[in-house]
Amino acid sequence: MAYSRLRKLGSYLRPHWRPAAMGIFSLFIVNAIGVYIPLLIRDGLDELQSTFSLDRVVFYALLILGLSSVMWVVRMASRVLLFGVGRQVEFDLKQKIFKHLLTLEPNYFSTNTPGDLISRATSDVDNIRRLMGFAILSLANMVFAYTLTLPAMLRISVRLTLVALAVYPCILILVQLFSRRLRNQQLQVQQETANLSDLIQEDMSGMALIKIYAQEQNERRAFRQLNQQLLKANLLLSKTQNTLFPLLRGLASISQLAILALGTGSIANNTLSVGDFVALLLFAERLVFPTALLGFTITAYQRGEVSVDRLEGILSTEPQIKDEPDAIVLPKSEVRGWVCAHHLTYTYPDAQTPALDRLSFSIEPGETVAVVGPIGSGKSTLANLLPRLLDVAPGQLFLDGQDITKIRLKDLRGAIAYVPQESFLFSTTIKNNIRYGEPFSEQPEVEYAAKQAQIHPEILNFPQQYKTIVGERGITLSGGQRQRTALSRALLVDAPVLILDDALSSVDNQTATEILRNLSEGTRRKTVIFISHQLSAAATADRILVLDQGKIVQSGTHAELIEQPGLYRSLWEKHTLEQYQAS
Numbered sequence: 040m041a042y043s044r045l046r047k048l049g050s051y052l053r054p055h056w057r058p059a060a061m062g063i064f065s066l067f068i069v070n071a072i073g074v075y076i077p078l079l080i081r082d083g084l085d086e087l088q089s090t091f092s093l094d095r096v097v098f099y100a101l102l103i104l105g106l107s108s109v110m111w112v113v114r115m116a117s118r119v120l121l122f123g124v125g126r127q128v129e130f131d132l133k134q135k136i137f138k139h140l141l142t143l144e145p146n147y148f149s150t151n152t153p154g155d156l157i158s159r160a161t162s163d164v165d166n167i168r169r170l171m172g173f174a175i176l177s178l179a180n181m182v183f184a185y186t187l188t189l190p191a192m193l194r195i196s197v198r199l200t201l202v203a204l205a206v207y208p209c210i211l212i213l214v215q216l217f218s219r220r221l222r223n224q225q226l227q228v229q230q231e232t233a234n235l236s237d238l239i240q241e242d243m244s245g246m247a248l249i250k251i252y253a254q255e256q257n258e259r260r261a262f263r264q265l266n267q268q269l270l271k272a273n274l275l276l277s278k279t280q281n282t283l284f285p286l287l288r289g290l291a292s293i294s295q296l297a298i299l300a301l302g303t304g305s306i307a308n309n310t311l312s313v314g315d316f317v318a319l320l321l322f323a324e325r326l327v328f329p330t331a332l333l334g335f336t337i338t339a340y341q342r343g344e345v346s347v348d349r350l351e352g353i354l355s356t357e358p359q360i361k362d363e364p365d366a367i368v369l370p371k372s373e374v375r376g377w378v379c380a381h382h383l384t385y386t387y388p389d390a391q392t393p394a395l396d397r398l399s400f401s402i403e404p405g406e407t408v409a410v411v412g413p414i415g416s417g418k419s420t421l422a423n424l425l426p427r428l429l430d431v432a433p434g435q436l437f438l439d440g441q442d443i444t445k446i447r448l449k450d451l452r453g454a455i456a457y458v459p460q461e462s463f464l465f466s467t468t469i470k471n472n473i474r475y476g477e478p479f480s481e482q483p484e485v486e487y488a489a490k491q492a493q494i495h496p497e498i499l500n501f502p503q504q505y506k507t508i509v510g511e512r513g514i515t516l517s518g519g520q521r522q523r524t525a526l527s528r529a530l531l532v533d534a535p536v537l538i539l540d541d542a543l544s545s546v547d548n549q550t551a552t553e554i555l556r557n558l559s560e561g562t563r564r565k566t567v568i569f570i571s572h573q574l575s576a577a578a579t580a581d582r583i584l585v586l587d588q589g590k591i592v593q594s595g596t597h598a599e600l601i602e603q604p605g606l607y608r609s610l611w612e613k614h615t616l617e618q619y620q621a622s
């Protein structure tokens with residue numbers, strides 16, 4: 040498991056191995072210079088002690104200054120390179136996740152909430168970015184610091200080196216202990232911030248409700264409580280941060296004190312030169328931060344491992360609805376629009392009874408068929424199965440005689456325009472919303488579709504007509520306007536089959552009937568499946584299918600069905616009574 044996670048991390052890094060390798064090599068140079076400078080100071084001190092000369096002082100000072108400057112530049116380069124790699128990996132992962140989410144079916148998004156998906160695409164990706172940038176940097180830094188510094192220290196004095204290193208395991212343990220606590224406290228702060236913003240967001244959108252029920256005081260109290268929790272979490276976090284760093288400094292000083300105490304004795308009995316003593320002090324100082332950072336790196340790695348699992352959880356979800364390798368290519372221009380079902384049965388994954396039960400029908404090209412029935416009778420399920428938004432079993436649904444599960448998904452969906460119950464509009468102009476399926480359509484085509492959907496005159500009354508922005512960043516459309524804009528979008532793609540799933544429910548009966556009549560006229564007639572509770576519009580269809588509890592219980596023209604006793608007649612009577620009461 041751990042190995043497979045490491046392999047995954049390796050695969051994220053592979054495309055960027057060049058800058059990563061250059062960054063690590065730069066760190067090697069930084070550390071080599073870092074070890075050389077204390078040695079230079081040692082040589083200088085020892086030399087100047089025996090023969091003092093101002094020229095040599097200047098020489099050493101300039102050399103050290105020069106080397107330090109080079110080290111500074113190379114250190115900057117290593118950080119730019121390695122943090123850049125972290126950012127690149129972050130970019131790649133976000134691209135990969137979004138691309139993958141687009142392949143998944145709508146059902147996936149009803150079981151996985153946007154909040155969870157967003158948190159994975161941001162916080163988890165962020166953890167991996169840190170691991171790739173910061174963790175690689177500190178790990179490489181630690182390895183080079185120890186492999187280059189330790190031999191130099193040991194060569195000076197084995198005894199003093201061991202004394203200096205004795206506190207290092209304490210540093211590591213301390214950081215480990217604190218970093219877990221820091222991590223939990225950081226998470227707590229994030230959580231409290233999220234709770235507070237959720238409350239603000241909810242209150243802002245439910246402002247009318249707060250006013251109507253006069254709940255301002257309660258909301259203020261709720262806000263104060265959450266704000267207080269956030270304050271507490273922030274204070275705890277800063278307490279931990281402000282304790283850890285002085286403690287680390289203290290431990291490092293103990294190591295230096297030990298060298299001072301024992302080293303001065305060695306200088307006195309001439310077993311250690313002053314230069315060696317100073318170099319040793321500088322070396323011990325050099326090891327403090329790589330050691331402390333190792334502790335943080337271990338935590339970053341543990342956090343990264345969890346994030347890899349959470350991201351792979353999304354990326355390894357296979358789309359259930361996808362093309363077969365030998366999928367049939369069906370260009371839109373060749374589709375006639377013959378839709379056929381043979382014992383069509385569909386049961387939702389957790390349901391006990393089928394939503395559709397052995398449905399059989401045939402809809403001729405160019406025919407307008409209304410599908411009516413009580414709430415929950417299976418109408419939307421049928422509408423979702425045709426473009427394969429739900430996973431239909433093979434051999435049950437056919438377009439132009441071809442099993443829809445065998446047709447290339449792109450072609451199947453290109454042949455079917457579908458207007459769902461909820462008309463979704465993007466936060467962009469009306470024009471872009473209408474030409475969403477054909478983004479390069481020109482104004483006349485957009486207007487033609489809007490005229491067919493009977494929304495054109497209203498659009499002309501909007502502040503910037505077709506350029507008016509709708510949605511959160513623009514004007515709010517009425518339910519009926521939204522529905523007709525969504526219908527225009529479906530009409531613009533000019534697909535041979537059009538499915539309207541209660542798509543005109545907020546449009547008055549007369550307009551709905553006119554729209555339907557427009558659709559069944561024209562040179563190239565579409566096959567229209569009109570799902571509706573508006574029976575007066577449905578009555579104008581060529582044929583009506585009546586669904587009840589997932590079964591077709593009646594079928595025929597309005598005139599035929601109204602003559603027979605049955606569900607249609609009782610629905611019609613109820614409908615005419617409602618119309619009468621409304622008028």
Ligand SMILES: Nc1ncnc2c1ncn2[C@@H]1O[C@H](COP(=O)(O)OP(=O)(O)OP(=O)(O)O)[C@@H](O)[C@H]1O
Pocket residue numbers: 387388389390394412413414415416417418419420421541
């Ligand atoms: N995602 C789902 N998971 C489980 N069951 C579902 C799901 N969607 C619908 N159902 C169930 O399937 C049955 C048919 O629902 P469907 O939405 O197709 O009915 P409908 O005829 O379109 O209803 P309405 O007229 O209210 O739109 C109902 O019993 C419903 O509860």
